[in-house]
Amino acid sequence: MSLSAGVVIPTVGDRPDQLTRALRSVLDQVYPGRVEVIVVVDGGEVSTVARHVADVIAPSCPAAPYSAGSAVGVACPAGLVRVLPNRRGAGVAGARNTGIAALSTELVAFCDDDDEWLPGKLSAQVLALTAREGAEFVSCAIEVVYGSRRVPRLAGTANVTAGDLARSRMMMVHSSTFVFRRGALWVDESAPAAQNEDWDLALRAAKRRNIVHVDTPLVRVHWGTSHYVARWADRIAGLEWMLARHPELAVDPRGAARIYGQLAFHHAALGHRRAAGRWAWRAFTTRRGEPRAPIALAVAARLIPARVVLNLLHTCGRGI
Template sequence: MTEAAVPGARRGGASVPSVGVVIVTRGRRPRLLRAAVRAVLTQEHPGDLELVIVVDHDPRDTPGDAVARVTAQLAPVLASPPGRPRPRILSNRRTPGLPGARNTGIAALGTDLVAFCDDDDEWLPGKLRAQVAALTARPGALFASCAIEVEYGARRSVRLAGTDTITAAALRRSRMVMVHSSTFLFRRSAFRVDESAPGGQNEDWDLALRAAAVRPIVHVDRPLVRVRWGGSDYATRWADRIAGLEWMLARHAELAVDPRGAARIYGQLAFLHAALGNRAHACRWAWRAAATRPGEPRAPLALAVAAGLISAHRVVNLLHARGHGV
């Protein structure tokens, strides 16, 4: 994992950088995966555009079987527009899980820029053109994001940042959900995903923090990615999320400096422990959250879950319906 201070050279001296897109999948959501692939292939981009689909195969499958299954699922959408290379489907050759699969995709590309899209999300028209323009308009910029449209059931909520620049301080103060992995566009030579993230948790937040520490993130504050929360079990993987937050606190000591940001993490840990039934841990983290920032809303919410007044799943569903997480 390295951070570069300068962008890589553009292919052939062209004025428009080439873009490589990495989609990681296990082939469990073929309909959504096809929509994600179709949305990438129909993006307007005057430069070279490549798509790599990395199959992070289930341990019960052989890599060949998993790739064959995903290839069959994608057969209706694999034809590229004229002048575009056919998408490639590869097996994860690195650490099993999302971070290793993303690094497999990055290594397979030779483009100037790399973009991610989750297999259950969808780029909206104009996403790539707007981000490439914003990134190239700022000399030395390395990383770009954009606003999102959160889809949960029949509801859609727009999440804006209210700025065109995301700093490391802003990402420490708030997780900023719109700085989402499916919005990432960055210089391929500059970054890799940290494969030590437990269960692949918070690898995107870690990457964004590292990027913003080198140069502020260029942000297009228009909803150009549809992020689907309903099809993922991420929010309720309580133990994995605890491990991911503890990993972030150990890796980024600066997260404990800003009282608002620190209290948010402590409150999340309180809620997650409450969801697992660890009442003592939930109470300790809730007290720490409230002591760090009086009025931190996750502290009483965690205590309510710990006391059995409301279920953690009910809380998550209510928040997701409003386009928010815990």
């Protein structure tokens, strides 16, 4: 008997086309177990999102009702679909916890409203999770989409450790790939502006038990519509929060230099030249081959705009 799975899709409600794509990709999964889907509206109009969700699921549930309070609650062939307001702290972390609290399933899965699951995603991950004794958390490889470019990002392993996540953020261990046992973990809502809450969750999960990883791209991650990409001050606060919360991030030279280089870049993007220089020097002295240090200095010197750097990296399926 397959484990029941609950899927949490947080949304502000401002990108209905992407939400439609995400929701359909979840409902189109062929999975033998019971599935619940909860769309959590964070700050947007719940009734508007509820009507939109009802339209999306109407082909399989033509009489789908909704209300502005708890919104859609419809038993479809694909599973139960509900729309709820965020009842916890504002932001994606609170929205995800709202969804987790509302589920009655054995497993929890996340899908961002601008991403999409590929066919077979849920079944492949649950099979891998249940095949390893004591496993609690499973991720998978991704395909990054930016403009007309599609770049697969693989981990090269079926086993992700806490050390791996300290050495590298491991982009493929992405929130839209997460599937884990309900009750084992919650999202930390103290993350500033919900920055790095997904990295923190994966790192905490890996400290409990190694993460099972299906190294096949089963999630399509769409870049270019993120609410967070250029919120430099929030990204700085998120990295400082991670360093304070997980001191081991400053131990591995490669991982520490990467974070210092990111801090240098974000400060440079804000025009904080001295702070950018200090973090770039720290990155360089921690690991001389850290490429973000000279990039941050070039941005700080106004030789190249931060946005141009990000566009170039995103075209290659990379981030800063």
